[in-house]
Amino acid sequence: MRLSIRTRLTALYGGLFLLAGLALLVINYLLVNSSLPEAAGFVATRPVVDLTQSAGSAVQISPALPARPAPSDTITAVSVVSDYRSTTLSTLLVGSAIALLVAAALAVFFGWIMASRTLRPLHTITSTARKLEAGRLDRRINLDGPGDELKELADTFDGMLDRLGEAFDSQKRFVANASHELRTPLAVQRTLIEVSLADPQAGPELRKLGEHLLLTNERSERMIEGLLVLARSDRGLASRSPVRLDQVVTSVVEATAGQAAEAGVTVETRLPARTVAGDPVLLERLVTNLVVNAITYNTRGGWVHVEVGGDPALTVRNSGPVVPAEAAAGLFEPFRRLDAERTGDARNAGLGLSIVASVARAHDGEAHARPGTRGGLVVSVRLPPHG
Known part of the structure; x- marks a missing residue:
């Protein structure tokens, strides 16, 4: 069983105090x-007073001529x-x-409290780190207090987050700008291919090549469109409605x-009212x-x-492999x-579910996928309710 740092610090404080207390007890x-006299020596160095008492007479004390004590009196003393x-000594020890x-x-009690106060900045750092995501690097610790090692650690962590945030923002801007710049040449290429295919003098080989180039061009456009959506959702939401x-x-x-009809797939829905x-x-x-995705990677028939619900807000199930x-x-x-067969598939660019997960995170939700009981996939999306 692993013990928390708080427990270990408390045990350390209590153990050190107990050792110090034991040492003090032994010294005391x-x-x-050593200060208490030995019984035999104490009695031997003290004069024994001869107490003689007669009826009606006072006690006679003769310090100048002490009487020799009887053996029984010495043993009693x-x-x-x-x-x-x-x-x-027994009373002192107990x-x-x-x-x-x-x-x-x-x-131990005060050690537990002090350990909690000492570790509180570390809990703040841990809580902040758990809330960080690639698209949300705006959280900071901003630890107040004296300029000790924990304050230095928190400031270093905040500085690292600043640098990471700048790097991620730069990367997202690059992806968005590059995707936007690539859309124009792809649109020009598609137009040129379509014009070439519309030429009545185009031969069968040229038409076959043109159709192949159109499919490749369409796949590239879908991929770039997906990158744009992905970059937009990764930046988070500026407003909600x-x-x-x-x-x-x-x-x-x-x-x-x-x-769905072309693929021979039946789509069923269950849609109660749900506002997010x-x-x-x-x-x-x-x-x-x-x-x-559920229609594309399915089987004919x-x-x-x-299904729309409360939690999860959306569930999509499909049959299939x-x-x-x-x-x-x-x-x-x-x-x-999923497999090598989809790698060269021109139906999708491989960003569909990535965009789903990114959009869900942008809405403070999450997406999960699990295999269906008889094949296919079950994808559930959790979204916070409106208000």
């Missing part, structure tokens, strides 16, 4: 023991002094032990009805990616079930596909 006991010495135990308990998630799903299902706070364009893209459990979570990574 030795000092008192030695016994009394010895008992007094033993009782004094009292000191009780006081030491009480003080040790208080030391109420969005009827059930209405968004209804419009997406209607828009993808032709694709977020960006309607990004949420529509999230639902579209999930429904299109299969099904897709889309068996998905290994260890591979389900990796599908949210960019350009990650």
Whole structure:
């Protein structure tokens, strides 16, 4: 069992105090023991007073001519002094032990409090680190207090977050700008290919090549569009508005009805009213990616079930090939596909589920995937409610 640093510090404080108390008790006991006289020596160095008492007469004291004590009187005096010495040392030992135990308990209690106060900045640093994500590096510790080692650690951590935030923002701006700049040449290429295919003198080989180039061009456009959406969602939401998630799903299902019919897939829905706070364009893209992914990677005659609920807010199930459990979570990574057959697939750019996860995080939610009981995939998205 692992002990927390707080517990270990408390045990260390209490243990050190107990050792110091034991050492003090031993020293005190030795000092008192050496200061108390030995019984035999004490009696031998004291004159014995002869107490003679007659009826009606006063006690006669003769200090100048002390009487020689009787042997029985000497033994009695030695016994009394010895008992007094033993009782004094025993009382001192018992009292000191009780006081030491009480003080040790208080030391453990105050050590626990002091350890908590000492470790409080570390808890703040840990809590801040847990809340950090690639798209949310705006949190800082801003630790107040004296300029000690913990303050230096917190300031160093804040400086590291500043540098990371600048690096991530620069990377996102580069992705967005590069994707935007690439859209124009791709659009020009598509136009030139379509013009070439429209030429009546184009031969079969040219047409075949043109169709292949069109498919490649379309895939590149989808990838760039996905990168733009991904960069936008990674930057977070500037504002939020109420969005009827059930209405968004209804419009997406209607828009993808032709694709589902062409693939031979039946789409079923269960859509109670559900309002979330977020960006309607990004949420529509999230639902579209999930429904299109469920239709695309399915089997003819299969099904897709889309359900809106409370928690999770959205669940999309589909039939299809068996998905290994260890591979389900990796599908949210960019350009990650399930097997080699999807690597060269021009139907998608490999960013669909990555955009889903990014949009969910931008809305303070999360997305999870798990294999279906009879194949296919189950993707659930948690979104905070509006208000």
